[in-house]
Amino acid sequence: MTDVKSGMSTSVRQSFYYYVSSEGDSDSSQGSGAYIFRPNSTEPVSLCVDKLISFEVLKGDISHEIHQQCTSWLSQVIRVYKDERAAEFEWTVGPIPYKDKVGKEIITRFDTDIANNGTFYTDANGRQILKRIRNHRDTWIYLSEDPISGNYYPVNSRIFINDTTGRQLTILSDRSQGGSSITDGTLELMIHRRIFGNDDRGADPLNETGQFGDGLLIRGSHYVMLTMVSEAAKEHRSLAERLYMATTPMFTENNVKDWHELYKTSQSFMTRELPANIHLLTLEVWNETNLVLLRLEHQYEIGEDIELSKAATVSLKDLFTIFDVKSATEMTLSVNQVKNDAKRLQWRSLKHPEFEDLVDNSVDAESIDINNITLTPFQIRTFLLIVQKR
Structure with missing residues (x-):
């Protein structure tokens, strides 16, 4: 080989x-x-x-x-x-x-x-x-x-x-x-x-x-x-x-021309690509029509790749074609608590010097800067977005 x-x-x-x-x-x-x-x-x-x-x-x-x-x-x-x-x-x-x-x-x-x-x-x-x-x-x-x-x-x-x-x-x-x-x-x-x-x-x-x-x-x-x-x-x-995350094959008795005329077969809901090391894990309507659940994940571990293992920043402003993001509240992964309200057990751990200053737990979860969301290696961040349809 x-x-x-x-x-x-x-x-x-x-x-x-x-x-x-x-x-x-x-x-x-x-x-x-x-x-x-x-x-x-x-x-x-x-x-x-x-x-x-x-x-x-x-x-x-x-x-x-x-x-x-x-x-x-x-x-x-x-x-x-x-x-x-x-x-x-x-x-x-x-x-x-x-x-x-x-x-x-x-x-x-x-x-x-x-x-x-x-x-x-x-x-x-x-x-x-x-x-x-x-x-x-x-x-x-x-x-x-x-x-x-x-x-x-x-x-x-x-x-x-x-x-x-x-x-x-x-x-x-x-x-x-x-x-x-x-x-x-x-x-x-x-x-x-x-x-x-x-x-x-x-x-x-x-x-x-x-x-x-x-x-x-x-x-x-x-x-x-x-x-x-x-x-x-x-x-x-x-x-x-x-x-x-492969697409699922679908089959129909209609010919291709009829199918394209009846249905919208191609649509992008994003205006630009995310950074190469960031994955859109969840995007779904949450309870109300103006509330959307968003999860973003960093896909690389520390030291795995010389470039892709670095922290990455995402802006939610004008990111989606179907709605505008007005504000964001950071939640726990399971979305049952505001992140800052969660009481975590404190474990002894060794902080990695390259990333210890990037995460600031003192930031108010209610005042997320939607233009500047940073994810460190292997981090998953969960947000409830208030949106306005376009």
């Missing part, structure tokens, strides 16, 4: 495997199930044998595709889009074979030459990035009794590895999954499971038979990009925003 923009490359091997589900052993009676992931071996079983994979290459003006068939129940389409830095891996898995009564927990794995030295990163709810170290916990001595499941973490939107050469491989998922970097240079994500044993946690065996009685079929996508570490946050945060 080569990033055309930077010229940076890494060798990549992507394939599918499955862990055999444990039903308990001499070390522990705990089996794998709906709530527990416990494989019976540290080595997964390969599902794709190179000489048996059938594939077809399709080239078009918008994208190039490779259609792969690994098994009768597992296939994949790899797409590289024009002017996009991420490749899409769309997989279709299932129904998982069941006649052998062997529980199978399916993963996709990317093997690279990136020397990540036991360290990888996962996100928390699409925002904060958390550092993970294999076989390590920050607050206690970790004993590796289950080296696979003990190193699995929630991946809500992305997982990545990088190394001292400045390379970073990032995978964005279209749903929450479990993932890890079990060995250096690898990233894996679990995409499907079918288990016939019980983990004794109150749920039935994870053997859903689906519409036709033979099991569930799942289709999903991963978006894989290779970038320099210095620009990785800019790329994966902007791509994640486009993926998770």
Whole structure:
């Protein structure tokens, strides 16, 4: 895989495997199930044998595709889009074979030459990035009794590895999954499971038979990009925003001409773009016709990007095409209190010197300057706006 923009490359091997589900052993009676992931071996079983994979290459003006068939129940389409830095891996898995009564927990794995030295990163709810170290916990001595499941973490939107050469491989998922970097240079994500044993946690065996009685079929996508570490946050945060805020396809029997005549199909409600690191999180009518709820979020952490991790300022004056903002009251995130009325627990914390002077909690929440609203890294600010329709 080569990033055309930077010229940076890494060798990549992507394939599918499955862990055999444990039903308990001499070390522990705990089996794998709906709530527990416990494989019976540290080595997964390969599902794709190179000489048996059938594939077809399709080239078009918008994208190039490779259609792969690994098994009768597992296939994949790899797409590289024009002017996009991420490749899409769309997989279709299932129904998982069941006649052998062997529980199978399916993963996709990317093997690279990136020397990540036991360290990888996962996100928390699409925002904060958390550092993970294999076989390590920050607050206690970790004993590796289950080296696979003990190193699995929630991946809500992305997982990545990088190394001292400045390379970073990032995978964005279209749903929450479990993932890890079990060995250096690898990233894996679990995409499907079918288990016939019980983990004794109150749920039935994870053997859903689906519409036709033979099991569930799942289709999903991963978006894989290779970038320099210095620009990785800019790329994966902007791509994640486009993926998770994507438009919904709609269909009609009307022809296009009739549809345009009947409905307004394109309208902008903003007069200008927001700063590149600010996202309009919420904009909705609130109780009354002249009251609007507004939430703005800063999308970058401190130090993630040399420019986009800086504080940003937004003016609400003449920002919207459909109304004018007359005044603003800052509220708590849940909008049940004026911000200055909220009584917070006081925690000991280390202030970051670059931003400690930007937040002034003594400012009257009733007198917000709508021309000068500043957001620091990862800050979300909530306002009730009094507006006048145009």
